[in-house]
Amino acid sequence: MPRIIKYILYDILRTRFILFYTLFLLLSAVGMYQLDSDTSKVVLSMMNIVLIVVPLVSIVFTTIHFYNSYEFIELMLAQPVNRTVVFLSQYLSVALSLLLAYTVGIGLPMVFYGTEASGLTLILSGAMLTLVFVSLAFLSAVLTRDKAKAIGVALLFWFYFSLIFDAFVLWILYSFSDYPLEKVTVALIALNPVDLARILMILQLDVSALMGYTGAFFKDFFGGGMGFAFATGVLLLWVAVPLGLAMRVFKRKDL
Amino acid sequence: MISVEDIRKNFGNLRALDGVSVELSKGRSYAFIGPNGSGKTTLIKCILGLVIPTSGDIRLEGESILNQWDYRASIGYMPQIGRYPDNMRIGQLMDMMMNIRNHSGALDEELIAEFRLRDMYDKPMHGLSGGTRQKVSAALAFLFNPPMLILDEPTAGLDPVSVEILKDKINRERTDGKLIVITSHVMSDLDELSSEVIYICDGRIHYNDSIDNLKQETGHESLGRAISKIMNRTATA
Numbered sequence: 228m229p230r231i232i233k234y235i236l237y238d239i240l241r242t243r244f245i246l247f248y249t250l251f252l253l254l255s256a257v258g259m260y261q262l263d264s265d266t267s268k269v270v271l272s273m274m275n276i277v278l279i280v281v282p283l284v285s286i287v288f289t290t291i292h293f294y295n296s297y298e299f300i301e302l303m304l305a306q307p308v309n310r311t312v313v314f315l316s317q318y319l320s321v322a323l324s325l326l327l328a329y330t331v332g333i334g335l336p337m338v339f340y341g342t343e344a345s346g347l348t349l350i351l352s353g354a355m356l357t358l359v360f361v362s363l364a365f366l367s368a369v370l371t372r373d374k375a376k377a378i379g380v381a382l383l384f385w386f387y388f389s390l391i392f393d394a395f396v397l398w399i400l401y402s403f404s405d406y407p408l409e410k411v412t413v414a415l416i417a418l419n420p421v422d423l424a425r426i427l428m429i430l431q432l433d434v435s436a437l438m439g440y441t442g443a444f445f446k447d448f449f450g451g452g453m454g455f456a457f458a459t460g461v462l463l464l465w466v467a468v469p470l471g472l473a474m475r476v477f478k479r480k481d482l
Numbered sequence: 483m484i485s486v487e488d489i490r491k492n493f494g495n496l497r498a499l500d501g502v503s504v505e506l507s508k509g510r511s512y513a514f515i516g517p518n519g520s521g522k523t524t525l526i527k528c529i530l531g532l533v534i535p536t537s538g539d540i541r542l543e544g545e546s547i548l549n550q551w552d553y554r555a556s557i558g559y560m561p562q563i564g565r566y567p568d569n570m571r572i573g574q575l576m577d578m579m580m581n582i583r584n585h586s587g588a589l590d591e592e593l594i595a596e597f598r599l600r601d602m603y604d605k606p607m608h609g610l611s612g613g614t615r616q617k618v619s620a621a622l623a624f625l626f627n628p629p630m631l632i633l634d635e636p637t638a639g640l641d642p643v644s645v646e647i648l649k650d651k652i653n654r655e656r657t658d659g660k661l662i663v664i665t666s667h668v669m670s671d672l673d674e675l676s677s678e679v680i681y682i683c684d685g686r687i688h689y690n691d692s693i694d695n696l697k698q699e700t701g702h703e704s705l706g707r708a709i710s711k712i713m714n715r716t717a718t719a
Contacts, residue, residue, distance in 0.1 A: 230581040234574050238567035298565035302619075305530045306582045307555040481493070481533040 228316050231303075235320035239292065245328050248284055252276075252332025260340045267432050270345045273333065274428045277353045278421055281329065282360045283385050289321050289364030290381040294374035301482050314365075314477045318470065322361045329353055345431040352424035355462040359420045360385070362469040369476045392419045409444040420465040423458050430454075483508050483630065483661050484529060489538035491524055491685075498524040499535070500685035508629065511652070511662040513672040513693075515709055516682035522665050523562070525682065526632055529663075530559055555583065558628040562635045564619035566607040572618055573603030576625070585626045593621040596647045612639045620648055630661040637671050649674060669706035679705075681712055688716045 239245060255276055259269045293300075296317065303313050330350060337346045367380035396415050400408060416422045430449050448454045484506040491499040499521050506512060514522045527533040529540060531547065531554065540547050547553045566575055580589075594600055597617040607615070616639050623631060633652070637645045652675050656662055666672050672679075679696050681689035689696070689712050693705060702708040 230578060234570060234578045235567065237574070238569045241569035295565075296567060298561065298563055299567055301532060302559070302561055302564070302566075302622075303582065304532055305554060305557070305559040305561075306579070307552050307584075308582050309551050479534060482527070 228312050231312075231316040232320050232323070235316065236324055239320060239324040240327070244288060245324055248288075248325075249328040249332045251280075252329065253335060256333055256336035260336055266340075266342055267345055269340075270342065270349055270428075271432055274349055274425070274432075277333070277349065277356070278425055279389060281353050281356050282389060282421060285325050285357045285360035286364040286367075286381045286385050287378065288325065289361045290368050290377045291374070292321055293317070293365065293368040294377060297482075304482060310478050311474065314474055318361065318365060322358055325357050325361060326354055329357055345428070348428055348431045352427050352462075355459070355466070356420060356424050358466040359462065359469075362466050362473065365473040366469040366476075369473050369480055388419050388421045393422070396422075409448075413445075413448060417461045420462055423462055423465075427455070427458050483543060485541045486525070486529070487539045487541065489525070489528055489535045489540065491521075491528065491533060492536050497685050499528070502538075502682075502685070502687055504680060504687060504690060506661055506663065508661050509656070509659045510678055511656045511664065511676040512678045512680055513676035514663060514665040514680050514682060515669075515672065517713075520682045521685040522682050523634065524685075526634060526663065526665065530554065530557065530632065555585075555626075556629050558623040558626060558631045560619045560623035560631075560633045560636055562638070564615045566615065566618070568608035569606050571604055571606050572599060572610075575607070575618065576603070576622070579622055579625070583626050587627060590624050590627045591621075593617070593624050593647070593651055596651075597621060597644060613641055613644065616640055617644060620651075624651065624655070628660075630663075631655060632663045634665050635667070636664060637666065637668060645671075669704070669709065673705040679709070681709065681716075683713075683716055688712070 256273055259272045263269050263272070300313060300317065304310060333353060334350055337350075363384050364381050367384060368377045371377040371380055396412070396419075399415070400412065403411075416426060426445060426449055430446060449458060486502055486504045486506075489499050489502045490497070502521070502525060514525070516522050524533055528535050529547075531551065534548070542553050542556070545553070570578075576594075597620075599617060599621055602610075602614070610618070616636075620633075620636060623633065631652075636648060636652070640648065649671065652662060652664070656675075656677075662676070664672060664675055673693065676693065678692050679689060680687060691699075696708050696712070697703060697705070700708040700711045702711060
């Protein structure tokens with residue numbers, strides 16, 4: 228398996244898309260540092276980019292890559308090799324290349340301009356989001372039969388987690404505003420990896436006071452070591468569950 | 483060597499294979515013939531384990547191959563369309579396949595030599611023509627000296643010289659006692675390369691006999707005419 232990963236990784240890292248992605252992150256991070264000298268403000272601005280761009284790029288790139296490699300995957304499966312090995316080497320190569328692009332793009336300016344703990348949280352939560360959306364992309368790819376449909380499903384996942392879900396949460400909070408909703412909100416947020424990453428970041432940045440009473444509750448819940456472990460644990464579940472489902476489907480899929 | 487036992491495969495409402503049984507034995511070369519969408523490729527993919535049959539069994543030397551993967555060490559497969567990762571080089575692909583196969587015996591590099599692929603080992607896949615990719619696929623299928631070869635439209639897209647090289651190679655392997663399965667729409671190629679005809683239509687096998695018998699039976703010397711007679715017969719029946 229390591230040799231398969233090595234060659235596929237080598238192939239992906241040379242695609243223009245990955246280079247552009249790295250460059251885009253690099254330029255926007257450098258740009259932010261140029262505009263502002265307060266590192267925590269820089270991290271906040273970068274967070275807004277990361278939360279939109281990272282899920283979108285990860286899910287679309289992975290889906291397209293899967294379908295472009297379809298014939299090659301077929302050829303590998305015609306060799307004496309277990310389907311799980313082929314699936315995992317595909318997953319790991321795509322995930323590693325996107326992670327590498329992300330850490331270089333965001334991390335390099337941080338090394339250069341300097342940062343604090345919040346910067347590390349940004350790298351960590353962005354990396355988690357990458358893994359989550361690569362998993363979701365594999366799920367959408369194995370569930371569909373053609374590329375266009377798979378990209379459609381992938382975009383739907385992104386829309387749902389980036390926009391639709393938040394509207395839904397706002398609607399609930401607004402309609403039931405007469406009741407104590409703190410615990411419900413935490414439960415709801417666990418259902419959306421993007422929100423989890425956002426909360427992790429915001430609490431690091433000490434702007435949670437702006438969020439009123441709920442913010443104070445979040446600070447209390449997520450601020451401690453337990454809350455951090457909870458958020459990371461739930462994010463890991465968001466990586467593992469779609470990946471496990473995708474693998475189950477892939478093992479029985481007709482190619 | 484391979485026995486296919488009453489295989490059925492449904493894709494939703496479509497019956498791609500509808501009770502196919504066939505014995506394939508060593509030293510023979512089988513031509514799978516049939517209209518587009520008749521189930522040839524699905525049958526091949528079932529043997530390769532790429533498509534999982536709805537019911538029925540496939541045995542290699544008596545052992546069921548369903549949900550197994552190590553049996554594929556004895557199969558070399560040349561796909562109809564060979565698409566490889568764009569930035570991978572031919573040499574890297576070969577190296578990767580050797581790693582996947584973990585082959586201990588001697589390698590068969592005849593096709594690599596005859597197609598002069600070694601000179602192109604540093605070229606990335608995206609720069610290669612369709613024909614060159616086809617040569618790479620062919621070389622890979624024969625590389626590990628497998629006792630069984632499955633070739634899906636092997637001559638499509640190759641230049642005349644390379645077609646002859648590939649045909650000679652297939653015939654050499656056949657006389658060496660290997661089992662060969664070929665699908666093609668070029669009847670003259672099949673006439674040269676195979677000894678048996680399996681005619682598949684609508685997911686069933688309508689004809690399974692040697693080419694000589696087929697020609698005798700229909701009274702036509704060319705395989706193309708003989709097959710079209712069979713096709714007409716099954717269409718009116």
